[in-house]
Amino acid sequence: MAQQVRGVIAPGKNEPVRVETIVIPDPGPGEAVVKIQACGVCHTDLHYKQGAINDEFPFLLGHEAAGVVEAVGEGVTDVEPGDFVVLNWRAVCGQCRACLRGRPWYCFDTHNAKQRMTLLDGTELSPALGIGAFAEKTLVASGQCTKVDPEVAPAVAGLLGCGVMAGIGAAINTGQVGRGDSVAVIGCGGVGDAAIAGARLAGAAKIIAVDIDDRKLETAKKMGATHTVNSRTQDPVEAIRALTGGNGADVVIEAVGRPETYKQAFYARDLAGTVVLVGVPTPEMQLELPLLDVFGRGGSLKSSWYGDCLPSRDFPMLIDLHQQGRIDLGAFVTETIGLGDIEQAFARMHDGDVLRSVVVF
Ligand code: APR
Ligand code: ZN
Ligand code: ZN
Numbered sequence: 001m002a003q004q005v006r007g008v009i010a011p012g013k014n015e016p017v018r019v020e021t022i023v024i025p026d027p028g029p030g031e032a033v034v035k036i037q038a039c040g041v042c043h044t045d046l047h048y049k050q051g052a053i054n055d056e057f058p059f060l061l062g063h064e065a066a067g068v069v070e071a072v073g074e075g076v077t078d079v080e081p082g083d084f085v086v087l088n089w090r091a092v093c094g095q096c097r098a099c100l101r102g103r104p105w106y107c108f109d110t111h112n113a114k115q116r117m118t119l120l121d122g123t124e125l126s127p128a129l130g131i132g133a134f135a136e137k138t139l140v141a142s143g144q145c146t147k148v149d150p151e152v153a154p155a156v157a158g159l160l161g162c163g164v165m166a167g168i169g170a171a172i173n174t175g176q177v178g179r180g181d182s183v184a185v186i187g188c189g190g191v192g193d194a195a196i197a198g199a200r201l202a203g204a205a206k207i208i209a210v211d212i213d214d215r216k217l218e219t220a221k222k223m224g225a226t227h228t229v230n231s232r233t234q235d236p237v238e239a240i241r242a243l244t245g246g247n248g249a250d251v252v253i254e255a256v257g258r259p260e261t262y263k264q265a266f267y268a269r270d271l272a273g274t275v276v277l278v279g280v281p282t283p284e285m286q287l288e289l290p291l292l293d294v295f296g297r298g299g300s301l302k303s304s305w306y307g308d309c310l311p312s313r314d315f316p317m318l319i320d321l322h323q324q325g326r327i328d329l330g331a332f333v334t335e336t337i338g339l340g341d342i343e344q345a346f347a348r349m350h351d352g353d354v355l356r357s358v359v360v361f
Contacts, residue, residue, distance in 0.1 A: 002026065007117075007135030008342050009125070010059040013051035017061060017342050022125060023118045024137050027073035031113050032142045034085060037154035038336075039133040040064035041345040041357045042162050048128050049346070056126040060117060061342070062134030062359070063089055063127075066157035069145060076142040084150035086157050086319075088311040089129035091143030105173075105308045113141045131161075134339060134359055146311040148319045155336055155358040156322065156329045160315050162306075163356070164332050166278060167194025167255065168318065169307015172202050175251040175276040179203035184240045184249040184268050186210045186231075187256035188220040190332060190355045191278055195253045200224030201327050204251075208243055210236045210264075215353065222331065231264070240268040248273055255279050259287045269299055277303040336360045 007022040027033050039062040048059045069083045079085060091111045093099055098106035112130030117139055119125065125132065132138045148157055159165075167190070171177045175195075183199040185192045188211040199207050200223070208227045209220035217228040229239040241248050248270035254261050257279025265275045266289065307314070322329040334354045337345055345357035 003137065004120070005136035006339060007132065008061050008339055009119070010049040010057065010061055012057050013055070014049065017049060019339050021120050022060060022135060023120065024139055025116050027071050027076075027139060028116075029074040030076060030111070030141055030143075031073040031139055032069050032076060032079060032145055033071045033137055033139055034067045034087065034145065035070045035137050036065050036067040036133045036135060036361055038066050038158040038358050038360045040155075040159055040162070041342060041349070041359070043349065044162070045128055045134075045342075046346050046349065058119070058123065058125055060125040060127045060132030060135060060138070063087070063129040063131040064158050064161040064163065065131065065133030065138075066148075066154040066161070067133075070137065072142060078142050079145045079147060083145070083147045084157075085145035085147055086160050086311070086315045087131050087133060087140055087144050088146060088161060088315075089131055089144070090306060090311075091141045104310060105305060111141050111143055113139050113144070129162075134342060136361060146315045148316045149323060152319050152323060153330070155333050155360055157319060158358065159329055159332050159356060160318055163190045164194040164329065165309050165314065165318075166304070166307045167191040168198035168201070169309045169314065170253050170255070170276050170278045170304040171195045171198030171251070173308040173314070174302050174304035175253060175274055177202040177204050177251050180205045181250040182206040182208070182244045182270075184208040184210060184252045185220070185225070186236065186252065186254050186261050186265055186268075187279060188216040188225075189255065192253070192255035193220055193223045193355060194332065195255055195278065196220055196223040196225050197327055197331075199251070201321065206243065206249075208240055208249065210240070219353070219355065236264050237267045244270065247271070250274065251276060253278060257281045259285050262287050263289070266301070267293075269297070272298040274299055275301045277301070332356050333358050
């Protein structure tokens with residue numbers, strides 16, 4: 001039986017979001033209905049509202065979520081009703097070239113649920129990143145559900161569904177930060193701070209946080225930064241080199257997404273160091289570099305997509321480490337809010353002290 005629940009809709013470009021009744025169909029083959037317990041507010045939700053992702057309004061927002069599987073469709077064996085799960089926006093196919101190369105995080109054929117949720121008048125909803133979890137329940141593909149330790153707080157678990165995983169994964173998966181490494185993180189918002197926490201988890205000896213906002217640098221210290229650089233008052237490349245014996249960092253993680261910070265990341269790496277690009281640029285951005293510097297400095301330049309994560313490997317592992325007190329994912333939850341508070345959360349997103357506002361149900 002289809003059911004009616006409350007969910008947060010972005011009705012049209014830049015229009016305020018609103019809580020509406022939405023219709024959730026029964027799960028079809030390979031699908032699951034999940035009762036959402038918590039869902040974080042991410043910049044991407046705001047970008048959907050602004051029409052910056054696509055114009056398939058109305059959107060059902062929310063994609064950083066944890067909850068309990070309520071029902072599964074035909075053929076679903078990976079999860080069952082009652083399982084506590086974190087949702088992911090990339091259910092990989094296991095068969096495409098990327099999957100077969102052992103890089104499923106680049107899967108060309110992800111299997112998210114088909115868009116079947118609607119408003120009461122039958123209008124089809126586009127779920128944000130194929131999830132749509134600012135809702136009491138949502139419909140996903142079973143491959144979008146990863147079972148984790150049910151003892152963890154849902155507001156903490158849900159964070160792994162997007163930004164926090166992107167940052168931690170940039171350090172541990174893409175950057176392959178190792179014990180004793182020096183790491184610089186440029187841009188200390190939620191993603192950069194998660195990269196800092198990931199670098200600490202991986203055993204980095206030096207973690208240099210770079211931002212233009214001193215309040216962000218204070219938070220970065222709490223996440224594990226050992227040194228901070230305000231790039232409004234100091235040249236960040238010189239400062240990073242000075243802090244690394246004149247060499248540059250073994251791994252530099254860029255979490256802003258602008259040409260000048262890409263360039264800083266490029267020059268702040270040690271010879272043969274690794275640059276990890278997590279910040280997403282806009283289509284018109286360009287970067288010009290002397291080829292001799294590209295050639296001569298060696299090393300590698302990598303972009304990191306969803307932290308190059310494998311949900312089934314990384315979500316349970318990070319939750320276990322959190323439960324053991326070896327990483328504090330709870331530090332990313334600034335406030336818990338209700339379904340009706342998303343507009344205010346969007347407005348507060350750029351405040352110095354908000355890492356994540358999380359809707360709890
Ligand atoms: N140099 C250093 N830091 C900067 C600069 C700059 N020129 N410009 C902005 N910043 C800092 C901001 O002060 C802020 O702390 O970058 C941080 C960006 O943080 P958020 O806006 O909170 O963004 P976040 O959610 O962390 O995402 C960062 O990663 O996944 C991508 O799409 C995401 O491109 C975005 C980036
Ligand atoms: Zn694939
Ligand atoms: Zn997100």
